[in-house]
Amino acid sequence: MWGLHYNINRGFVNGIIIIISTDIFIFSIQGNEMNIKEAKEVIISLGKPSKMPCPSYSTPAKLCVTGSRLRKVKGSTCHKCYAMRGNYLYPNVSSGLQKRFDAFKNPRFVEAMTLMIKAYASSHFRWFDSGDLADMEALEKIVEVCQNTPKIKHWLPTREVKIVSDYLKKKKFPENLLVRISAPMIDGKPLKFDYTSTVHHKESPIGHDCPSRFQENKCMDCRACWDRKVKNVSYHKH
Ligand code: SF4
Secondary structure, three states, X not given: OOOOEEEEEEOOEEEEEEEEOXXXXXXXXXXXXXXXXXHHHHHOOOEOOOOOOOOEEOOOHHHOHHHHHHOOOOOEOOOOOHHHOHHHHOHHHHHHHHHHHHHOOOOOHHHHHHHHHHHHOXXXXXXXXXXXXXXXXXXXXXXXXXXXXXXXXXXXXXXOHXXXXXXXXXXXXXXXXXXXXXXXXXOOOOOOOOOEEEEEOOXXXXXXXXXXXXXXXXXXXXXXXXXXXXXXXEEEOO
């Protein structure tokens, strides 16, 4: 056993990290905190979208509440959802997405996600590369994870307007969480929220035109989706 070790005293994690090869294990010195292996038993794993500069967390698109209705509407931003085709349909991928969806109901979800993000994200994190908020409980748990990881900028894109509106009637989001409400229709206007996104096809982009189509479908050094100075991000229709 060899490698780097140091004490960390952030949030609930209070232990020693020892690196063996490429695996990270966190050994508790207080007796009952979670380690990485246990965190993976709860949340399975984080995603690594090829486009993004950071890890993500995804659930099945087929379980999107608003998205499932929009998918039936021609011209909507969900009509030909990328997360309902290709790799997402492989049985092992599909079963992993379902387990990640179920994980939100696990009482140790917040603890597990906090530990995984501290271990694997360096500056940014994306929620729901596929899928969306299932309910208020999921949003409240995400907020807790963001509060536990103040050095990470979180971006949460969602179509679940009611859940977000109900939350904002009572509380504010933490500074490091940017929730962007996605417009339902291609070439539609942004919805009336502080941070939004749209999809353009025949119309001109509104606000920040996502540059990924000019740079091999990658974010490269763009971080507009996480940026509070950017009110609306406009993605070109795939
Ligand atoms: S706007 Fe920038 S950060 Fe957002 S998806 Fe496009 S390239 Fe990535």
